[in-house]
Amino acid sequence: xxxxxxIEALAQKQSQLAYKDVELAVKSMLDLMALTLAxxxxxxxxxxxxxxxxxxxxxxxxxxxxxxxxxxASKYVPHxxxxxxxxxxxxxxxxxxxx
Amino acid sequence: xxLTKADMAEQLFDELGLNKREAxxxxxxxxxxxxxxxxxxxxxxxxxxxxxxIRxxxxxxxxxxxxxxxxxxSARRVVTFKPGQKLKxxxxxxxxxxE
Numbered sequence: 044x045x046x047x048x049x050i051e052a053l054a055q056k057q058s059q060l061a062y063k064d065v066e067l068a069v070k071s072m073l074d075l076m077a078l079t080l081a082x083x084x085x086x087x088x089x090x091x092x093x094x095x096x097x098x099x100x101x102x103x104x105x106x107x108x109x110x111x112x113x114x115x116a117s118k119y120v121p122h123x124x125x126x127x128x129x130x131x132x133x134x135x136x137x138x139x140x141x142x
Numbered sequence: 143x144x145l146t147k148a149d150m151a152e153q154l155f156d157e158l159g160l161n162k163r164e165a166x167x168x169x170x171x172x173x174x175x176x177x178x179x180x181x182x183x184x185x186x187x188x189x190x191x192x193x194x195x196i197r198x199x200x201x202x203x204x205x206x207x208x209x210x211x212x213x214x215x216s217a218r219r220v221v222t223f224k225p226g227q228k229l230k231x232x233x234x235x236x237x238x239x240x241e
Binding site: 044046052053057060064065068072085086088089090092094120128137 | 160179
């Protein structure tokens with residue numbers, strides 16, 4: 044599913060909203076989520092999951108072409124932990140497929 | 143304070159002028175749509191944010207961290223998130239800002 048397919052699906056179900064509004068709402072939510080993580084804050088959505096930042100300490104890497112050592116600064120990377128409902132629902136589909 | 147569904151509904155109310163009920167419903171519908179997509183086995187690609195994928199894990203040996211007792215971790219289907227380039231770059235910039 045892509046962003047435009049998500050917008051399409053929501054527009055069909057939220058028929059009281061104009062397509063344009065659904066499009067803006069999806070973009071607005073994703074922007075806010077990205078902005079939140081970019082400012083170092085967590086996101087917690089019950090039943091879906093949480094997003095947080097994981098610290099990566101500085102390390103010495105290598106330029107794969109020349110083999111030269113390069114110093115890489117510490118950084119943060121986004122991390123997602125699925126919530127209970129999402130975990131259970133996804134795993135249930137697997138059980139159904141296997142039976 | 144972490145970003146929650148209530149904060150996202152507030153943003154839709156402020157920015158797009160959805161009424162409070164519509165905004166709350168929209169936020170719920172957004173995450174439900176993502177859950178349905180993952181449940182039905184699909185990948186989700188949200189450009190500028192990241193991709194959610196489904197992975198099937200085989201059974202593997204595990205341990206009860208309290209007792210040290212060996213117990214197998216059953217085969218399962220899990221959700222993984224891979225942040226996109228744009229989100230990674232924005233979050234990395236945060237690490238620079240606190241040094």
